[in-house]
Amino acid sequence: MRVEILCTGDEILTGKTVNTNYSHMARRLVEVGLGVHWGTTVGDDRESLLKAFHQAGERADAVIVNGGLGPTVDDLSQEVAAQACGVELVLSDYWMTRMTESYARRGRVMPPNNVKQAMLPANAEFIDNPIGTACGFAVTIGKARFFFTPGVPREMRRMLDEQVLPRILAMSGIKGVTRLKRFHTFGIGESRADQMLGDIEAFKEGGGIKLGFQAHYPQLETKLALRADDEPALAALLDPAEAEVRKRLGNFIVAEDEQTIEGVILGKLLAGGFTLALAETVTGGHLAARLAPLAGAERAFRRGIVARDLAELGATSVTPDQAAAVAKAIRASTGASHALVVLLELDEGADRPDMGGKICIGLADATGAVTRQARLIGGRDWVRVGATELGLDCLRRHLLGLPVDERIDFERR
């Protein structure tokens, strides 16, 4: 089954907007097992749209069209779809009523040009948009079924999952329920994660689960995509594989699914009735910025200190001992139960392949202090981002009672 994505709109075509809708749709198609075969981008231009519809209709079995359903004159998707089908546009009384009621509920009168959004090709199958004024629809052009979705990302995402993917899956004969299980790790590179997990039977050809990775340095996302006839069958396949991944990636898993490492840390701080003080240098506030703005952090985040000069922190050099001393000192001065200090010293001199930075982390609590030292290789920003994550991960590990000094793939000792 060949599925294509067709993105429309001058903002996308001219590069003014980066096409994240495309990448989201493509990833979801891959995750549910459909894949994606071709991508096309055209502007708000009748001739191009019509040609793109016809060409995709010759190549594909299903086409997801994104954009061009708005109320303004440059939104042409319904009109050109009707032209490609050789039918008229017809007013959807149902959608007119829905839009009018939606405006009325917010105490507003619907602007007249919204009527355009209720005009659908006469042969169209209506596709609901529960959260916007641009309804979707489906028509057949050539040998392909075309599914039209709005350009507003949150509307597109919801309609894709609830309306469009189930229809394409039904067309493909693929049945059952799908699931995407995600693990977020810090400290394992993509190729090593592949080595660590690749020999699990469920991930092999025909094993039933598609293993995938997405690197968002410094974290790696490990994705398990699967489909089964029903929920029990899905659980029977996923549960043992999930347990095996958890065992193998172990302490490097910082969060799962919608969780974040900072959310996990804040949760442990709040659950323990703890408070936190931070001190950092070249990370320059990036460490504090991961935790302090979170909802609920006002109950746990005591103080963050940013200094570029070590003397401001009462230190003289970047060593584990000094990091521990600063951690103890700021714990005492702020009255926090926990203190985290990330000292970072970037290499001086001209750019060269082994450029990097030395990181010393100190963690203090009522029982004393622990430290971690590492060297990361890379440019200024790369090392800064890595040092921030290493600091957060040490705190996470410490709060969870895990060892803080397991070697990570990015470091040289």
Next chain:
Amino acid sequence: MRVEILCTGDEILTGKTVNTNYSHMARRLVEVGLGVHWGTTVGDDRESLLKAFHQAGERADAVIVNGGLGPTVDDLSQEVAAQACGVELVLSDYWMTRMTESYARRGRVMPPNNVKQAMLPANAEFIDNPIGTACGFAVTIGKARFFFTPGVPREMRRMLDEQVLPRILAMSGIKGVTRLKRFHTFGIGESRADQMLGDIEAFKEGGGIKLGFQAHYPQLETKLALRADDEPALAALLDPAEAEVRKRLGNFIVAEDEQTIEGVILGKLLAGGFTLALAETVTGGHLAARLAPLAGAERAFRRGIVARDLAELGATSVTPDQAAAVAKAIRASTGASHALVVLLELDEGADRPDMGGKICIGLADATGAVTRQARLIGGRDWVRVGATELGLDCLRRHLLGLPVDERIDFERR
């Protein structure tokens, strides 16, 4: 003249990588006056590539192909281009020598599979890549000239500007030199900027300069793209328009071209021999993180303090007076010549259309303290980002001797 962009590679097709190469290429095409007519994405797949080459060759006059020039077996661009042209691949002795020498200079032996990167279609025009092992080339397929570029962004960007755009401009008959002048503003929305500048003669149809905007909230980028026969003619067109834009956008211009607001601030601090202390609340380190990590900031950035509880800063409420008092206090305690305090209070309660936050900024130096109060409307992150920028902009204005309390478009008073 119709120009298309054809992106290749499974990572792009499947959405694993967001296609920022596409948006960069498209923007540059628009900026030099060529525009972009169609975008295609296909995977590392012979059949799709061949079909995409033929279809683009029928539609376009020029096609920029990105990706597929690497040394591995899934990089197919040269091979399929040769197939589409009906010619053989031929070894470029020149590129083999260049690659071998490049490896030798780094004390390494070239891996054997790099030979593949010197195999070009027999009829190809060689296009230099000064910073990588994937050389570019051009061939004609159908009625279009195809320009092949590597997927590595910095290599693509340089080849696009130095090699590909000049060739397409020459084909198009467009002659002369091009320039892109950029202004970065804070506090003016896109539609108001358009109103403020739209009536300048040079920006009107036929006026010679294409005016464009790109919103990167909270900043807006205003772009003047133009072409002229030579540099003097270009200056004659650009200089008065540039002066007029600078006059109209005035104090809201925070930086130009490659400058940043944080770079401008650091420059003023260093030039004046000043030092800076910061205190912030809900912005949670984001303010410090804009300045402290900069190269050179170690000479000016004295200390940043992040607290979620006002009491930690010795304050009791979010008011201009308290912001000024905290600024004076941290200036005294840190010994910095300048102190900036950003207090932010987010609205409580359920999500609603007028949700927002109250911002009070205090700035202290040897002459005393000034304050700024504003209310921004939006979600938690939106207000946080706006408050950070407002704080930076107050400091910039103060250092430049400009009024710190000019109303911005995002605020409600």
